[in-house]
Amino acid sequence: MPVLMSRAILALTLGLASPALAQGSSDGQRCQARTTLHDERIAACSAVIAEGRENGRGLAVAYCNRGHALTEKKELDRAMADLDEAIRVDPTHACSYSNRGRVFAFKGDYDRAIKDYNEAILHDPKMVIAYNNRGDAYRQKRDLDRAIADFSEAIRIDPSYATAYDNRASAWHAKKNYQRAIADYTRAIEVGPDQAMTYLRRGNVYRDMDALDRAAADYGKVIALMPNDARGWRNRGLIRLFKGDNAGGIADYDKAIAFDPTDALSWNNRGQAKLRQGDKKGAIADFKKTLELRPDLQQPREALRQLGVTP
DSSP states (O other): OOOOOOOOOOOOOOOOOOHHHHTSOHHHHHHHOTTOOHHHHHHHHHHHHHHOOOOHHHHHHHHHHHHHHHHHTTOHHHHHHHHHHHHHHOTTOHHHHHHHHHHHHHTTOHHHHHHHHHHHHHHOTTOHHHHHHHHHHHHHTTOHHHHHHHHHHHHHHOTTOHHHHHHHHHHHHHTTOHHHHHHHHHHHHHHOSOHHHHHHHHHHHHHHTTOHHHHHHHHHHHHHHOTTOHHHHHHHHHHHHHTTOHHHHHHHHHHHHHHOTTOHHHHHHHHHHHHHTTOHHHHHHHHHHHHHHOTTOHHHHHHHHHTTOOO
C-alpha cells in the first residue's frame, strides 16, 4: 500500500541588525524583530526603505528582512527582487545570500541555491542555517554524501540545532542507513521543539525496518501531539493493517478521513480493510470515493472489477 513520505525542512534567517536599525524608529525595530508577523514586517521594512535614512548594511537588512517575510508568504518573485537589492546594496551581508538561496530552492533551482549558500558561508563561516540549507539543496539533488557533510558541519557548530539532526536523519534514511537515521531523529526529538513531525519521520524509518510496533508507537506520539492532523492516524492505520488488525486500521482511517477527506490513499486502504472484514458494500463505497479523488489509481479499480462493479 502507498505510504506517506517525509518532507524536507528548510530554515530561513533574519538579517542582523545594524546599529541604526537597532536604535532607530519603531518601524526599524518591527522590521528586524523575530516575533514580528509577516505582513507587519513587510509594512515596517517598507517604511524604513521609504524613509530613505538607511544605507549600506542598514538598508540591506531592511530589504533582506522584507524578502524574508515575502518568502514566507510564498511571494517568491517579490522576495527575489528584495534580496537581489539587498545584495547589491551590501554584497558582504551573509543573510541576504542565505535567504536568496532559499528562494532559489523553492523555485527548484538547487544549483543557484548552492551558489548563494556558498557565498553566505564565505562571508559568515559559522552560519549554521546556510550549512543546513545547502545540505538540503544537495539532498534534493540526491548528492547525499555532501548533504550529510553539511548537516554534520551545522551540528558541529551548534550541537543543539534540531533541524540539522532531522535533515541528516532524512539523508541517512535515503541511504538506507536506518540505525544512523534513528539515532539522529532521536537526538532531534531530545533537543527540538517541533517533535511531532520528527516522530512521524522516525516512525517511517521503523516502518521500513519492519519494526512495526516501534513505528506504531511513534505514530501514536504524533496523534497525541497533533490529534486533529490526519498524518498520525493514517500512518498508524497502515501499520495496523500490516499487522492484520483490520478493525484498528479502519478506526484509524476513520479519523484520518475525518481530518483529511481528500486523501485518496486513506479511502483506498480503508476499503481494503473493509473488504478483508467481509464488508463488501463499505469497501465498494470507499473504492469509488478513491477513484473520484484519484482516477489514476489502479488498485481500487481492479478491486471493484473483482467485486463485479464497473469502476
